Amino acid sequence: MVLDIWKQIKQKDIAPIYLFYGTEAFLINETKQLLLRQILNEEELDFNFSVYDLEETPIEVAIEDAETFPFLGERKVIFLHNPSFLTAEKSKEKVDHNLSRFEDYLKEPAPYTVLVVSAPYEKLDERKKITKEIKRNAVTVEAKKLNEPELKGWIKEKAKGNGIEFESNALEQFMTLVGTNLFLISSELDKLALYTAGEKKIDTDLVEKLVSKSLEQNIFTLIEKVVQRKLDEALRIYFDLLKQNEEPIKILALLAGQFRLIYQVKELSRRGYGQQQIAAYLKTHPFRVKLAAGQASKFTDEELSHLMGLIAEADYQMKTGGMNKSLLVEMLLFRLKR
Template sequence: MAYQRKQPTVHAYQKVQKEMKDGKLKQVLFFYGRETYLSNWATEALISKYISPVSKELDVSQFDGTLVNVRDLINTCETLPLFSEKKLVIVKDFVPLSGIKRKGFTEEDEKKLIEYIKDLPKTTMLVFMADTADKRRKLYKGVAEAGAAYEFSPLEEKQLVAFIQKRLKSAERIAKPAAITQFISYTGYYDKESDYDLYCLENDIKKALFFSQTPELTLADFTGTASANMDTNVFAMIDALSKGDKQQGFLLLHNILQSGENTYKILALICSQFELMFCVKEMQTEGLTLSAMVNTLGVHEFRIKKAVQFAQRYSVDHLRKMLKRAYEVDKNIKSGELEQGLALELLVAES
């Protein structure tokens, strides 16, 4: 079977940027996804494009989506702009679009809103925002049909590197590509279930810029002020074990346990990392390329690269053995046969 290299993704912020430039943005928009940094950027871009600074307070209306009622929302949308090109109505954290039931928002309200947005006044732009989207909901389908929905997902690696480089450049500083890549790995931006986003990243860059005394930032400058997430610490522990350094492995395990993280979550993450390495190792044996692994596993390329790096230090049989042992430890903890901390220590000792 032939695999094609994955084409670069056109991110939602790029789509909004282009459609706004071409005058093709719809009147009803739904911004959702993990990267609220970018969805907030998009709303600010709309304000800059369509709203006059002299009447911003009157021509931009913002609502709390956990509280707003449909009647007030419609009345505001019917208001004409004063000096601006558009009346901009922004509804933040509109949980009904995430599939969450909300007190005070009935099925009748949902039907009424769906019907209303079909014929929104030409002078109004209505923007809904939420963390997630429930595409099965009639409301989502109605919004998508009347306007457009944009998912603000994590940036691709090249886009993320460019994000970092842009902020370094604005501060008249530089960093080697290798240091930036290792910094990204350290933050756990692409790790499964990670809550580390661009707001966190920008804050860590600012801290590194403040504490560094040289024109060129090193990896130590970045990691010296940033906090590694649990995924990164688990990978570091596995890295130490793969090198035969059990003392470092135990130290990292104790640090993870002392962080207050739930033991089941820690073990689930360890199992997840070994599962990924096992799959990658088998695929390497079969001769699959990196792009084929990404397509088959549905895992971000950045995580695959890390798994490949660590999997090289293990045989397929050893990874199978460790994965089986991790499942046994999980069973022993849940059945109460072993104390949680001791069970994890035994798993590290046998790695």
Template sequence: MDSGAKKILDKLKSRKYEPVYVLQGEETYYIDLISNYIEHNILSDSEKGFNQVIVYGKDVTVNNILTHARRFPMMAERQVVIVKEAQDILDLQKETGAKQLLDYIQKPVPSTLLVLCHMHKTFDKRKELGKKIEQLTEAATFKKPKDNELPAFIIEHSSSRNFKMDDKAVQVLAEYVGNDLSRLANEIDKVLINTDPGQTITAELVMAHVGISKEYNIFELQKALIRKDRLQVAKIINYFQANTKKNPVIPMVAFLYSFFSKVLIASAAPDKSDSGIATFLNINRYFAGDYSVTLKNYSSSQIMATLSLLKQTDLKLKGVDAGDASEGEILRELVLRMML
């Protein structure tokens, strides 16, 4: 778990509250996690009716929010005001709105928990309001995790629900879903719901429950490409061409581009063994095998050419110089040129 999120949640669970919480950044998973905890756990059900307010930024001005925040609780020790999508507050970008919020943050009502969920971006640190927010005890900025941080998230999320996931299953989820933690958590939960307690979660279980064909999927295509197994590549491409609705090509190209970008980085590793590459890329040794195999089968110039092909293909799929070719035909042309 993100250290900032853990710190805030630990204090909340210990009932140590602050009057203002600003949750911001690209990664919305932790913003939702913290705001949901506050929404469901700070007040009792009987207290919520008069003392908990949830609004959306697009529907309110700063003054509307502060009217709620400055009230005193009724028959309760405190009140909670949660602003979801706070980046859309109607006058937040205006000088008057920013000044009102700044004044409140500097002198908040102690009996109110004001929670601002500023999604996908951060307050401007060049402005006075942004600078003040950075100084708050409970201000947290959440960035998108790096690829090498995803396995730890998957393992922790599964373990917190008393399930164990094997290394291959972790790899499949990390590579198939990517670094959207909200989607990743949902896909993990989808697998867990369909798994018996105590059962180790395998890659086969993951594929079955997140909708990945066991034989014909992006992982098998990647494996066939790095081995230059033309027959297997042809089988997988035939399957994809016949099922393009279930297997959209743009995400596949992005997946392969991400992989070959890391291969290019790995080519600079002084030690090209699995353990050497794992150390160089800061990844689990289990995942390093594909990189070492690729480096044996692709020269540096071929890796660069592959990345260029993938960029060109991405543009074609988005309508640039595509002609009348279908997604499936564009994908077939890509892999044939990669195998040359």
């Protein structure tokens, strides 16, 4: 778990070799930057920090650097990017790597070097000897999509680093508004920290006042208003999105995606799947599944099929007809109202 590694790094418990892999690039980058800050000061960065792209540079060049004593400092940090030799994917590398040299280094790393291997791949090839060796000798962290408890823990940790703390209901509200994009979450936390300036507690009123809703969250809220038969509020959200220069075709696509998710969650729940299983099956975030499950309970199967038919019809007209696109979505909202 990334948060456990963060705690170790902050306590100066630094390993000689790290392997970060997975598709959550924001988490990988955050952890790498944390390592840099804990190991090197500003003056040392120019002399004792190196980055190698392994699609362009042989691994033995980086290893030679790792074995060279640091200059004007006690330790050095080396980042290795794009080690596609750890995967089963067809290599894009322009060079040949001396992996035996790398394997030897993994067994006896230089005590003054912190080597960080950054692999932005969903899976590693566990059959390869080099993969087995690096996982055996390195602190390995899989940077995957965080589930809801992990996401809450990550937000709390980031908030703490910014000198703020959420009340329990405020954290739920924050997650609902921002969604699961870690870059957006980090940006909104920075905004809250700047605004509060000394006030540590964040309540629901402050979240509602300051936090920007993601486009997906606006669509979720719009659907909620339709379900509650509050067409005037649904239209207000829609017109606000148009004022923000959101394209009607994109809004329609997100409406279609949300209703499709609601339908799928409803069907898979009926078959006995839990929310985590549904998230894995649909390859979406568990928090999105949780929100969709709440909306799914408000529709019958017949209603969902009818609504999806209306959206498909609007999509066809938007792509083939000459009617004004924004007016098409507006008319759809009138028809969605049950």
